[in-house]
Amino acid sequence: MPAKKSHAMLLGSFLLFGSSALMAAPSASMLANTCAGCHGTNGISVGPASPTIAGKSAEYLKEVMEGYKSGDRHATIMNRIAKGYTDEEIALMADYYAALPFESAAEKQTFDSAKIEAGSKLYKKNCSKCHDENGTLAEDDSGILGGQWLPYLQFTMVDYRSGRSEMTKKMKKKVEKLNDEEIESVLQFFASQK
Amino acid sequence: MKKLNRRDFIKIAGTTAAVSTLGIPSIGSAASKKVVIVGGGTGGATCAKYIRMADDSVEVTLIEPNKHYYTCYLSNEVLGGARKIDSIKFGYDGLKKHGVKVVHDMVTGIDAGARTVTTKGGDSFKYDRCVVAPGISFRDNIAGYDDAAMQKMPHAWKAGDQTMLLRKQLEAMADGGTVVIAAPPNPFRCPPGPYERACQIANYLKNNKPKSKVMIVDAKEAFSKQKLFMQAFDRYYKDNLEWVSSFDTDGGITDVTGGVVKTGEGTTLKADVFNIIPAQQAGAIALTAGLADDSGWCPVVHKTFESTIHKGIHVIGDAAIQKPLPKSGYAANSEAKVTAAAIVELVNGREPGTPSWVNTCYSIVAPDDGISVAMVYNFVDGKVAKVAGSGGLTSLESTPDDRAREVQYAYSWFDNIVHDAFGA
Numbered sequence: 008m009p010a011k012k013s014h015a016m017l018l019g020s021f022l023l024f025g026s027s028a029l030m031a032a033p034s035a036s037m038l039a040n041t042c043a044g045c046h047g048t049n050g051i052s053v054g055p056a057s058p059t060i061a062g063k064s065a066e067y068l069k070e071v072m073e074g075y076k077s078g079d080r081h082a083t084i085m086n087r088i089a090k091g092y093t094d095e096e097i098a099l100m101a102d103y104y105a106a107l108p109f110e111s112a113a114e115k116q117t118f119d120s121a122k123i124e125a126g127s128k129l130y131k132k133n134c135s136k137c138h139d140e141n142g143t144l145a146e147d148d149s150g151i152l153g154g155q156w157l158p159y160l161q162f163t164m165v166d167y168r169s170g171r172s173e174m175t176k177k178m179k180k181k182v183e184k185l186n187d188e189e190i191e192s193v194l195q196f197f198a199s200q201k
Numbered sequence: 202m203k204k205l206n207r208r209d210f211i212k213i214a215g216t217t218a219a220v221s222t223l224g225i226p227s228i229g230s231a232a233s234k235k236v237v238i239v240g241g242g243t244g245g246a247t248c249a250k251y252i253r254m255a256d257d258s259v260e261v262t263l264i265e266p267n268k269h270y271y272t273c274y275l276s277n278e279v280l281g282g283a284r285k286i287d288s289i290k291f292g293y294d295g296l297k298k299h300g301v302k303v304v305h306d307m308v309t310g311i312d313a314g315a316r317t318v319t320t321k322g323g324d325s326f327k328y329d330r331c332v333v334a335p336g337i338s339f340r341d342n343i344a345g346y347d348d349a350a351m352q353k354m355p356h357a358w359k360a361g362d363q364t365m366l367l368r369k370q371l372e373a374m375a376d377g378g379t380v381v382i383a384a385p386p387n388p389f390r391c392p393p394g395p396y397e398r399a400c401q402i403a404n405y406l407k408n409n410k411p412k413s414k415v416m417i418v419d420a421k422e423a424f425s426k427q428k429l430f431m432q433a434f435d436r437y438y439k440d441n442l443e444w445v446s447s448f449d450t451d452g453g454i455t456d457v458t459g460g461v462v463k464t465g466e467g468t469t470l471k472a473d474v475f476n477i478i479p480a481q482q483a484g485a486i487a488l489t490a491g492l493a494d495d496s497g498w499c500p501v502v503h504k505t506f507e508s509t510i511h512k513g514i515h516v517i518g519d520a521a522i523q524k525p526l527p528k529s530g531y532a533a534n535s536e537a538k539v540t541a542a543a544i545v546e547l548v549n550g551r552e553p554g555t556p557s558w559v560n561t562c563y564s565i566v567a568p569d570d571g572i573s574v575a576m577v578y579n580f581v582d583g584k585v586a587k588v589a590g591s592g593g594l595t596s597l598e599s600t601p602d603d604r605a606r607e608v609q610y611a612y613s614w615f616d617n618i619v620h621d622a623f624g625a
C-alpha cells in the first residue's frame with residue numbers, strides 16, 4: 008500500500024512539473040480574487056441578489072461550477088465565467104473558498120415571520136435530511152442555504168422547478184410536493200438563519 | 202505656519218516608521234516597503250486595500266485630491282432619474298481601517314529616478330513602488346470644447362458635478378426637446394457607456410417628456426454590444442432614440458466653437474441639451490510623468506502592470522494599455538489585484554506569480570432589462586489573452602425573466618465592487 012501511494016505521488020509531481028515548465032498556474036488567491044467584484048471580498052456578498060460563495064464545501068463548489076460549464080445548471084452569467092477555467096483551476100478556487108468563513112446575510116434582509124414559521128415545519132419534513140442544521144452545514148455538500156441572499160434562492164428554485172437546472176432525484180420528489188407559497192416559505196426560513 | 206506643521210508631522214511620522222522597521226530584525230535594512238498610489242478611484246483604491254490585506258507590513262499611501270469618489274458606473278441611472286447621486290458617492294474611511302494612509306492632495310510630479318512623488322500642497326513622498334491610477338483625460342478632437350464649454354455641454358464622463366449638471370439640464374428641458382449625445386472614438390473608458398446612457402435618458406423622456414428625443418451622434422461606425430443595444434432601442438425607444446453612425450456625418454461632432462455644434466461634414470446641429478464626450482487618453486499626471494507612449498496611453502508589462510518606460514512604477518486602470526481587457530471598472534479592479542499581488546512579492550524580494558483577470562460590464566437598458574458582456578483572461582506569451590470558449594454576451598433570445606435578473610445582479614455587482622474597492 009505505501010509503495011503504491013508514493014508511486015502516485017511521483018506521477019503527480021511529474022505532471023505538475025510538466026505543466027509548470029510551460030507556465031505556472033495562477034495561485035488559488037489570484038484566481039479567486041477575480042470573483043470578488045460580483046461575489047464580495049473573500050466571497051461574502053453584500054447583496055442584494057448575488058450569492059455568498061465562501062464556506063461551502065469544495066465538493067459542492069466544484070459540482071456547481073461543472074454544472075455551469077456543461078449547461079446542466081441554468082445561469083445568467085456563470086455559464087460564461089465557468090468556461091474560462093480548467094478543472095484544476097476550479098478545484099483550486101473551490102478549496103480556497105471552502106476554507107473561508109460563511110457569513111449570514113439574514114440581518115440585511117427583511118422577512119415575513121409567518122412565512123418563516125410555516126417554512127420551518129416544511130423544512131423539517133422535506134429538506135432537513137440533506138440540508139442539515141437549518142441549511143447551514145457545509146459538510147452536507149448541498150450548499151449553504153441558511154443565511155443566503157433570498158433573491159438568489161428564489162431564482163435558483165425557479166430554475167429547478169422549471170427544469171432549466173437539474174435537481175437530484177430525491178430532492179425533486181420533495182420539491183414537487185410543495186406549491187409556490189410553500190416554496191417561498193421554506194426559502195424565507197432558510198434565508199433568515201443567522 | 203500651517204504648512205510647517207504639516208511637514209513636521211510627516212517628519213515625526215517618518216521617524217516612527219523607521220523605528221518600528223528597525224524593531225523587526227528579520228526585515229533587515231534593504232527591506233523598506235513603501236508604496237505610493239496616485240489616484241483613489243476604482244483601480245487605486247482596490248490596489249491599496251489588496252496590498253494591505255496580503256501584507257500589512259507594507260506601508261501604503263494613497264494620494265487623491267477628492268474627499269469623495271463618485272462612481273461612473275450607474276451614474277447613467279442618476280441621469281435617468283432611477284437613482285440619486287448620493288448612492289454613487291463613496292469616502293475613504295474603509296481604506297483607512299485597512300491601514301492605508303490617505304492623503305487628500307493632487308500629485309503634480311513623479312520622479313522615477315529619485316523614486317519620489319510630489320504634490321500641489323508641496324509635500325514629497327518616497328516610494329519603493331509607485332502605482333499610477335489617474336483614470337482618463339480628454340483629447341482636443343472637438344474644436345472649442347474647453348473648460349467653459351464643459352459647463353454648458355457637460356461630458357459627464359467623470360462622475361459627480363458633471364453628472365448633476367447634465368441631470369439638471371435634462372430636468373429643465375421642455376417637452377418636445379432634443380438631447381444629443383456625442384459618442385467618442387475608440388479607445389475610451391466604458392465602451393457600452395454612451396449607449397446605456399442613451400437608453401437611460403430615453404426612458405426618462407418617454408415617461409416624463411414624451412414628445413422629446415435622444416440622438417447619439419457617434420464618432421464610430423460600430424460599437425460595443427451593438428446588436429443587444431439595437432434590440433433595446435427597437436423594443437423600448439423606437440420613437441424617441443436614434444443612433445447616427447460616423448459614416449453619415451463624416452466623423453460625428455467635431456466642432457462646438459462659440460456654442461455652434463458642427464459635424465465632420467459641416468452640418469450645424471440644433472438641440473436643447475448637448476452631452477459631448479470627447480476622445481480620451483491617460484490621466485494628465487501619467488502624461489506629465491512621461492508614462493504614456495504616442496498613443497496617449499501607458500504601455501505596461503502585463504504580468505505586473507509595471508511601466509515599460511519607467512521601472513518601479515505600475516500603471517493600472519483606464520490609463521494603461523491593457524487590451525484585450527477593456528477600460529472598465531471591473532477590469533481596473535481586476536488589474537489592481539494582479540498588481541497588488543505582484544507588488545507584495547516584489548517588495549519581499551520574491552518573483553511575482555502568474556496573473557489571471559476577469560471582466561464584466563452590465564448595462565441597464567430598461568428598468569427590467571439588463572444585458573452584460575463577460576470574459577475570463579489568462580497570461581499567454583507575456584500578454585493578457587482571452588480564454589477561448591469563455592465569456593461573451595447576454596443572448597439576444599434570453600427571456601424577460603433572465604433580463605430582469607441581470608438588473609438585480611447588476612445592482613449586486615455594483616454593491617460588491619464598491620465594497621471590494623472602498624469598504625472596510
Ligand SMILES: Cc1cc2nc3c(=O)[nH]c(=O)nc-3n(C[C@H](O)[C@H](O)[C@H](O)COP(=O)(O)OP(=O)(O)OC[C@H]3O[C@@H](n4cnc5c(N)ncnc54)[C@H](O)[C@@H]3O)c2cc1C
Pocket residue numbers: 239240241242243244245264265266267270272273274275276277306307308309334335336337357358359390391394398484485486517518519520528529530531532533561562563564
Ligand atoms: C457613464 C459611465 C458608465 C460606466 N459604467 C461602467 C460599468 O457599468 N461597469 C464597469 O466596469 N465600468 C464602467 N465604467 C468605467 C469605469 O468607471 C472606469 O473604467 C473606472 O473608473 C476606471 O478606474 P480608474 O481607477 O482607472 O480611474 P478612476 O476611477 O477614474 O479614478 C481615477 C482617480 O484618480 C484621481 N486622480 C487623477 N489625477 C490625479 C492626480 N494628479 N493626483 C492624484 N489623484 C489623481 C481622480 O481624482 C480619480 O479619483 C463607466 C464609465 C462611465 C463614464
